[in-house]
Each structure stands twice: as C-alpha cells, then as structure tokens.
Amino acid sequence: xxxxxxxxxxxxxxxxxxxxxxxxxxxxxxxxxxxxxxxxxxxxxxxxxxxxxxxxxxxxxxxxxxxxxxxxxxxxxxxxxxxxxxxxxxxxxxxxxxxxxxxxxxxxxxxxxxxxxxxxxxxxxxxxxxxxxxxxxxxxxxxxxxxxxxxxxxxxxxxxxxxxxxxxxxxxxxxxxxxxxxxxxxxxxxxxxxxxxxxxxxxxxxxxxxxxxxxxxxxxxxxxxxxxxxxxxxxxxxxxxxxxxxxxxxxxxxxxxxxxxxxxxxxxxxxxxxxxxxxxxxxxxxxxxxxxxxxxxxxxxxxxxxxxxxxxxxxxxxxxxxxxxxxxxxxxxxxxxxxxxxxxxxxxxxxxxxxxxxxxxxxxxxxxxxxxxxxxxxxxxxxxxxxxxxxxxxxxxxxxxxxxxxxxxxxxxxxxxxxxxxxxxxxxxxxxxxxxxxxxxxxxxxxxxxxxxxxxxxxxxxxxxxxxxxxxxxxxxxxxxxxxxxxxxxxxxxxxxxxxxxxxxxxxxxxxxxxxxxxxxxxxxxxxxxxxxxxxxxxxxxxxxxxxxxxxxxxxxxxxxxxxxxxxxxxxxxxxxxxxxxxxxxxx
Amino acid sequence: xxxxxxxxxxxxxxxxxxxxxxxxxxxxxxxxxxxxxxxxxxxxxxxxxxxxxxxxxxxxxxxxxxxxxxxxxxxxxxxxxxxxxxxxxxxxxxxxxxxxxxxxxxxxxxxxxxxxxxxxxxxxxxxxxxxxxxxxxxxxxxxxxxxxxxxxxxxxxxxxxxxxxxxxxxxxxxxxxxxxxxxxxxxxxxxxxxx
Numbered sequence: 001x002x003x004x005x006x007x008x009x010x011x012x013x014x015x016x017x018x019x020x021x022x023x024x025x026x027x028x029x030x031x032x033x034x035x036x037x038x039x040x041x042x043x044x045x046x047x048x049x050x051x052x053x054x055x056x057x058x059x060x061x062x063x064x065x066x067x068x069x070x071x072x073x074x075x076x077x078x079x080x081x082x083x084x085x086x087x088x089x090x091x092x093x094x095x096x097x098x099x100x101x102x103x104x105x106x107x108x109x110x111x112x113x114x115x116x117x118x119x120x121x122x123x124x125x126x127x128x129x130x131x132x133x134x135x136x137x138x139x140x141x142x143x144x145x146x147x148x149x150x151x152x153x154x155x156x157x158x159x160x161x162x163x164x165x166x167x168x169x170x171x172x173x174x175x176x177x178x179x180x181x182x183x184x185x186x187x188x189x190x191x192x193x194x195x196x197x198x199x200x201x202x203x204x205x206x207x208x209x210x211x212x213x214x215x216x217x218x219x220x221x222x223x224x225x226x227x228x229x230x231x232x233x234x235x236x237x238x239x240x241x242x243x244x245x246x247x248x249x250x251x252x253x254x255x256x257x258x259x260x261x262x263x264x265x266x267x268x269x270x271x272x273x274x275x276x277x278x279x280x281x282x283x284x285x286x287x288x289x290x291x292x293x294x295x296x297x298x299x300x301x302x303x304x305x306x307x308x309x310x311x312x313x314x315x316x317x318x319x320x321x322x323x324x325x326x327x328x329x330x331x332x333x334x335x336x337x338x339x340x341x342x343x344x345x346x347x348x349x350x351x352x353x354x355x356x357x358x359x360x361x362x363x364x365x366x367x368x369x370x371x372x373x374x375x376x377x378x379x380x381x382x383x384x385x386x387x388x389x390x391x392x393x394x395x396x397x398x399x400x401x402x403x404x405x406x407x408x409x410x411x412x413x414x415x416x417x418x419x420x421x422x423x424x425x426x427x428x429x430x431x432x433x434x435x436x437x438x439x440x441x442x443x444x445x446x447x448x449x450x451x452x453x454x455x456x457x458x459x460x461x462x463x464x465x466x467x468x469x470x471x472x473x474x475x476x477x478x479x480x481x482x483x484x485x486x487x488x489x490x491x492x493x494x495x496x497x498x499x500x501x502x503x504x505x506x507x508x509x510x511x512x513x514x515x516x517x518x519x520x521x522x523x524x525x526x527x528x529x530x531x532x533x534x535x536x537x538x539x540x541x542x543x544x545x546x547x548x549x550x551x552x553x554x555x556x557x558x559x560x561x562x563x564x565x566x567x568x569x570x571x572x573x574x575x576x577x578x579x580x581x582x583x584x585x586x587x588x
Numbered sequence: 589x590x591x592x593x594x595x596x597x598x599x600x601x602x603x604x605x606x607x608x609x610x611x612x613x614x615x616x617x618x619x620x621x622x623x624x625x626x627x628x629x630x631x632x633x634x635x636x637x638x639x640x641x642x643x644x645x646x647x648x649x650x651x652x653x654x655x656x657x658x659x660x661x662x663x664x665x666x667x668x669x670x671x672x673x674x675x676x677x678x679x680x681x682x683x684x685x686x687x688x689x690x691x692x693x694x695x696x697x698x699x700x701x702x703x704x705x706x707x708x709x710x711x712x713x714x715x716x717x718x719x720x721x722x723x724x725x726x727x728x729x730x731x732x733x734x735x736x737x738x739x740x741x742x743x744x745x746x747x748x749x750x751x752x753x754x755x756x757x758x759x760x761x762x763x764x765x766x767x768x769x770x771x772x773x774x775x776x777x778x779x780x781x782x783x
Contacts, residue, residue: 119604189611193611196603196607197604227610227611231614232614242719247713248719269625272622276618
C-alpha cells in the first residue's frame with residue numbers, strides 16, 4: 001500500500017511542474033520569487049519617499065505620468081502616506097514573512113528532516129497561490145481611483161474604517177488592503193499548519209527533535225507563532241471589512257466627524273483594533289526574525305568549523321522568545337492612551353524578552369570566538385546579521401520604557417530601530433540563506449567575489465541609512481511627515497539628504513546581487529552535493545535534489561547537526577547520516 | 589511501499605486537524621474578546637431574545653455528533669491502520685449520511701434564525717449585539733461547511749472501497765466535526781449570556 005502523504009509522482013506537464021506544482025521545492029522557489037518582486041517594489045517605493053524627503057520641491061521624473069495622484073511628479077502629503085503604507089505592507093507581509101519563513105522553510109525543511117515532501121502538498125500549493133492572489137489584490141490598489149490607502153501598514157481605525165472621508169485612497173484602496181491582508185492570513189495559516197504537521201509527523205528514522213537542525217527548529221517555532229498570530233489578524237480584518245462595507249461599528253466611535261461629515265456609526269472602539277492588530281503585529285516581528293536566528297545558527301558552525309555553542313540553550317531561547325512575543329503587544333500602544341499600570345505590565349516582558357535574544361547573540365559570538373572562520377559570503381552575511389541585530393536591539397531598550405517611548409515613539413528613532421532589528425537583520429539572514437542554499441536549490445554556486453562586494457557595500461549602506469535616523473529621532477524629527485520645511489525641522493534636511501543618497505547607493509549595490517543571482521543561475525560553477533562540508537541532510541542529496549528529495553530511499557539519522565571540528569579524521573565533521581559512533585572527545 | 593516512516597499514515601491528517609482546531613479556537617477567542625470589549629465600550633448594546641430555533645439547532649448538532657460516533661468503523665480494523673493486509677472495516681455509510689443530513693439541517697436552522705432576527709428589524713448593522721450574532725453564527729457556519737466537505741470526502745472514500753484511507757479520513761473528519769459541535773455549544777453559551 002502507499003502512504004497517503006508525501007508520495008506523489010513527478011509531474012510531466014509544464015503547468016504541473018512549474019506553476020501549480022505540489023513539489024515543496026518548486027513552491028519554496030515560487031515564494032522566494034514572489035518576495036523578490038515584492039522587495040524590489042517596496043524598495044522603489046522607499047526611494048520615492050527618500051527623494052521627496054531630501055528635495056521636497058523638486059519633481060521626480062516620470063512619476064507624474066505613472067501616478068495621477070502625484071501631480072507633475074510632486075509627492076503630496078497624502079501620496080507620501082500612500083507610499084509609506086504600501087512600502088510597509090509589502091515589506092512586512094510579502095517580503096519578511098514570505099522569504100525567510102515560507103520560502104526557505106518550504107524548500108529546506110522537508111529535506112532537513114528527511115521527508116519526501118510536506119505533509120499536505122495540495123495545501124502547500126494552495127498556500128502559495130492564495131498568498132500570490134493577496135499580493136495582486138494589494139498591488140491593484142495602485143490602479144484604483146484615488147490610489148493606494150494611506151492608513152499605514154498598521155491600518156489604525158477609525159481612519160482605516162470610515163471610508164473615503166478620511167482621505168484619498170481610503171475608499172477602494174483601503175478596502176483592497178483589508179481584503180489582501182485577510183487573504184494573506186489564510187495563506188499563512190495553511191502554510192503554518194503544514195509546517196507543524198510536517199515537522200511533527202514526517203521526520204525520518206533517527207531524526208529526533210534533539211537532532212533537528214536549528215533552522216528547522218526556527219521554522220517550526222515560527223510556524224507555531226504564525227498560526228496563533230494570523231488566527232487573530234484574520235478576524236480583525238473581517239471586523240474592519242464589515243465596518244467599511246456593511247455599516248457595522250466595531251471600531252468607529254459615536255459622534256466621529258471626519259472631513260466635516262458626521263460618520264454614521266456609533267459606539268465602536270478604535271483601541272480594539274490596535275489590540276487585535278498588535279496581538280498579531282508584535283509576534284509578526286518574530287515571524288520575520290526567528291527564521292533568521294535559525295539560518296544564522298545553522299550556517300555559523302559550518303563556517304567556523306566548530307559546534308554551535310549551547311545548542312539546547314539556543315532552542316530554549318527561541319521557544320522563550322516565541323512565548324514572550326505574545327505578552328508584549330501593548331508596548332506599541334504606550335502612546336495610544338493606556339493606564340500607567342498596564343504600560344508597566346507591558347514594559348516588563350518587553351525588557352525580559354531581550355534576555356533570550358541577548359543569550360542567543362552571545363552564543364553566536366561565543367561560537368565565533370577563537371574559530372578559524374571561513375570568510376565566505378554566507379559567513380559575512382551572518383556577521384552582518386549579528387551586527388545589525390545588536391545595533392537595532394540596543395535601541396529597543398530605550399523604547400521599551402513608556403516614559404522614554406512617549407518622546408521617541410513618533411520620531412525617526414523608531415524608524416531606525418525597527419528597520420535595523422526587523423528589516424535589515426531579516427534581510428541579511430535572507431541573503432545568508434540564499435548564498436548558502438543557492439547551490440542546493442539550483443545546482444550552481446554563486447560568485448564569491450560579487451557576493452563579498454555585495455555584502456560590503458550593503459553593510460556600509462544600511463548603517464549610513466539607519467544609524468543617522470536614531471540621531472534625527474533624538475533631535476525630535478517626527479516620522480510620517482512628507483516634508484520638513486517648517487521651522488525647527490529644517491535643520492534636519494541635510495542629514496535626510498545624506499540618508500537618501502545612502503539609500504540610492506545601497507539600492508544600486510543590490511544590482512550586483514541581481515546580476516550575481518541571474519548569472520549564477522545559468523552560468524555559475526556546477527555545485528557538488530556538499531560544497532560547504534556541512535552535516536545536515538540537505539547536503540547528502542544531489543544539488544538540486546531529485547523530485548522525491550533522496551532518490552527513492554529514506555535517510556537514517558545517527559547524529560545531531562552539530563558534529564563539527566571532530567579531531568582525528570580526514571574531514572573535520574560527521575554527517576547526520578553517517579553510521580559511525582559519536583566521537584569520544586571533540587576538538588576544542 | 590516499504591516506508592521507514594515510524595508513524596502511522598493517520599498521523600499527519602490527525603495532526604493537521606488538531607493544529608487547525610488550535611487556529612480556529614484562537615480566531616474565535618479573538619472574536620469573543622472583541623465582543624466583550626465592544627460591549628463594554630459604549631452603552632449602545634441592544635439586548636434581544638435569541639430566536640427559539642437555536643435550541644432546536646443545538647439539539648440537531650449534538651445529534652449529528654452522536655450519529656457520527658455511531659458511524660465509526662468497528663472491529664480490529666482500527667488497530668491496524670498501517671495496513672499489513674488485515675481486513676479493515678469502513679465507517680458506516682448510513683450513519684454518515686444521517687450526520688451529513690443533520691449538518692445541513694443545522695445550517696438551515698441557522699438561516700431560519702437569521703430570518704427570524706431580520707423579521708424583528710435586527711440587521712447586521714443595527715446594534716453591536718446583532719452584528720456579533722450574525723458574525724459568529726456565519727463564521728461557525730462557514731467552518732461547519734468545511735466539516736461537511738470533510739464528511740463528504742469520507743463518503744467518497746468509503747464508496748471507492750478504500751477502507752484504510754476511509755478510516756484515516758473518518759478519524760480526521762470526525763475530530764473536526766466534534767470540535768464544531770463543542771464550538772457551537774460555546775458560542776451558544778456566549779450568545780445566550782451576552783445577548
């Protein structure tokens with residue numbers, strides 16, 4: 001008899017093979033392709049904002065022709081907010097959630113646990129295509145009358161709930177936003193369900209939980225977080241949509257006057273939206289960053305040729321972060337009006353959550369300490385990840401305290417903080433994972449020289465962009481404003497120009513990455529099965545792996561993924577599938 | 589297939605349903621907390637008498653869980669889900685049909701409740717209490733439709749005479765269906781005490 005899961009025959013037709021594929025490897029690549037399109041879109045939007053901030057009176061060429069909302073290429077305050085909303089939404093949902101979690105997780109997780117595919121291949125296909133539809137719905141907001149929404153990626157009610165009166169883009173644009181995010185939730189819920197069932201049930205013989213690679217652990221924990229978080233965002237989107245189209249009053253208070261019009265709603269609670277949103281929104285930060293923890297922890301032993309320091313402590317830290325992520329959402333609402341006691345109750349776990357994060361960081365640094373580091377591109381991006389994660393994390397201490405947050409919350413300090421710790425750190429982990437797993441995904445190596453240049457320029461670039469934002473914020477430069485031409489903020493313009501130039505420079509540096517990506521895909525050096533001399537299961541099969549991952553057999557696992565630096569043998573590592581006994585003493 | 593997999597093939601389906609139940613529980617927890625917050629937010633909460641058909645519907649959904657339990661496959665069959673060749677008993681078709689019928693009856697009853705409410709002039713937007721009434725019953729109904737699809741799949745598997753897969757499907761679908769019953773009891777209690 002056949003097992004009811006994970007053994008579908010290799011498809012023959014083009015559509016089943018590349019488009020509506022059930023193969024987790026194809027689906028993983030589709031997710032990564034989608035996030036590549038999304039990240040490019042999001043980055044272009046950020047350039048438009050940066051150009052306007054630096055030279056507010058100068059017209060941006062071609063923009064007037066592209067967007068009727070930006071008359072003559074000049075970005076209006078409303079259109080600036082639209083760009084900001086779309087930038088945030090695209091980046092958080094369609095890049096930071098899809099790439100490190102759904103993209104790499106789909107491709108790598110089943111192979112790392114020795115499975116032929118995900119537990120529910122049809123659900124897996126559905127998960128991607130639902131996410132794809134969500135992206136199309138969101139981007140279509142650019143093409144409806146009055147353009148995209150302007151309520152921010154957090155879509156605070158009642159601005160997001162009352163419709164056209166609250167500004168251009170708040171009609172159709174905002175409705176499309178709510179529908180898009182609702183659809184996205186469904187896609188991610190199906191995906192998370194699949195990840196959890198796969199990890200629990202499809203591990204091959206000998207692959208105990210303790211022997212799972214850290215990246216698989218991270219994706220597993222992330223999928224549990226995602227399952228809970230998106231289960232709450234979806235109802236929130238349903239309620240918001242009903243407020244917008246069905247005349248209900250969940251979030252719209254009584255007597256609300258917007259644009260000189262009394263809104264025909266009564267009694268709703270705007271704070272309710274914020275609670276529901278941030279109950280999802282804060283764990284979302286960890287949905288973006290925990291896969292990065294996993295990827296970096298997976299790559300560091302490979303490049304340092306040492307076992308990872310405290311592997312069980314690391315897993316405990318990730319679980320602790322996952323748990324604590326549900327206790328801190330109120331710290332986004334210190335400025336929304338909150339009982340000081342509640343603020344303290346949210347402040348304390350916010351500070352506590354830095355402990356597991358700091359322990360994980362110390363474990364990575366401890367692993368690096370005294371190692372003979374192989375300075376390849378994945379290693380560089382891991383170092384970059386640690387650097388920006390620490391830089392961004394440190395400013396979190398300030399923001400965790402209500403008294404300080406009330407000054408900094410509305411300023412560029414916060415922009416700098418979350419771009420470092422969530423955006424750039426996660427992006428560096430994505431780059432590390434891509435340079436590391438590219439040979440497995442496409443059977444060819446990426447170019448190392450180009451990779452190193454990509455890292456160096458990007459690393460310098462992101463510090464030039466986001467470090468000055470902290471100073472701007474401390475100086476009182478407010479965020480979400482489209483121009484700083486008034487009085488005391490005028491002085492910030494030169495620094496904003498510097499940031500804009502740095503952003504364009506960093507964007508240009510990504511051309512090296514794109515060139516490397518596409519060139520290596522077709523012309524790169526042919527990759528062997530295990531180019532990095534790593535121990536986990538994905539490196540035991542060919543590059544790229546066959547349709548059923550292991551060519552008809554099921555690998556048997558005898559070791560954990562951490563057997564590096566083993567003394568007294570030719571290679572300094574033991575594959576997870578190697579039947580030899582555990583070494584008596586590992587080299588120090 | 590000579591699989592080295594140590595788990596029975598039933599495992600992923602069961603796990604999937606359990607994880608799905610966790611997600612659905614979480615989303616109804618979100619709706620419930622929204623209801624409680626909204627009720628306390630302002631004095632426009634309208635109390636009204638629940639349509640009497642809901643008591644009948646509650647009995648129907650309880651009965652459907654009972655018939656589904658009676659439909660369970662018996663004998664040694666379930667002891668060997670890995671299927672080493674031993675005869676496997678399939679779930680009982682008649683009782684499955686009875687369950688599906690009761691499921692549709694329940695949905696029809698819910699629609700009657702809506703009509704009853706609309707006849708009183710209570711629409712989705714008239715009061716937060718009626719908003720939540722329509723919303724919660726609609727969401728439960730949607731999820732129940734998913735359960736009906738699952739039961740129809742079990743029927744399909746039984747009729748295709750693939751007993752092992754039918755048993756796997758039955759276990760997963762019935763777990764979900766019983767959860768739908770429990771979820772309705774919870775929602776009914778919330779609606780009865782709050783509205």
